[in-house]
Structure formats: structure tokens, C-alpha cells
Amino acid sequence: MPAELRHFAINATDLDAARRFYGAVFDLHCTPWGPPGFFHLDSGPDGVQGALQQGRDLGDGPSRGFECTFAVDDVRAAMRSAVVAGGRVLMQPTAIEGVGTLVWLADPDGNAVGAMQYQGSGPGQP
Known part of the structure; x- marks a missing residue:
């Protein structure tokens, strides 16, 4: 059985600007959750959670763009x-x-x- 997509995140360097952009363009609302610089997004199909977060360094500099997590x-x-x-x-x-x-x-x-x-x-x- 294929792995299910369960989480997506949007990495950003300027969280305030990203929150304004995704709110204005896609009507997404962010709720602070978990560690600093991490927001839950109110979007995604059932069973898929979304987040807006400060880009983290996984070895090649700060993450940018979208990332996905599979169960x-x-x-x-x-x-x-x-x-x-x-x-x-x-x-x-x-x-x-x-x-x-x-x-x-x-x-x-x-x-x-x-x-x-x-x-x-x-x-x-x-």
C-alpha cells in the first residue's frame, strides 16, 4: 500500500510577510502551534495537516518552498x-x-x- 501524504509545510524566511500573502491570496489562516516560528494552517484535505514555518537548515542552508511528509x-x-x-x-x-x-x-x-x-x-x- 502506498504511503499517504499526511503533512505539508511552507517554509518562509519572513513569517509575517508569508502569513499576509497566504491569507490575502488563498484565505489561509495561521494559528501558532508548537515551537516558535511554527503555525498550523487551516487548509488541506481530511487527514492532511498544513503548516507555515521558519525555514530550517537540513544541511544546505535554510529550507525554502514547500515540503511534504509521508506516513x-x-x-x-x-x-x-x-x-x-x-x-x-x-x-x-x-x-x-x-x-x-x-x-x-x-x-x-x-x-x-x-x-x-x-x-x-x-x-x-x-
């Missing part, structure tokens, strides 16, 4: 598969309290993509 049953298996398929690991698995475990990967072209093992799913999970 996986096992982040370590996703890491192994990425490397075998010509990609690389950008960030080791990181637990996000109340959400799950996230790993950042790069595809063969260097595009960043997230793989999240959500709490309650995958090997060894309740």
Missing part, C-alpha cells in the same frame, strides 16, 4: 530504503511528543522529504 509504518525501514534507492538521510529520527517519530530524507536530486511514523503505528507501537 510510514517504520522510519528506520524508510531510511534504509532511501539509501538503497540512491537517496540519503538528512536528519536522524527525532521524536515529536504527541505526534510520532520523524526522519528527513533526500531523494536522488537532493529534494527533502519527511517520513513520519505516527504514534500508535508501526513496529512495536501500541
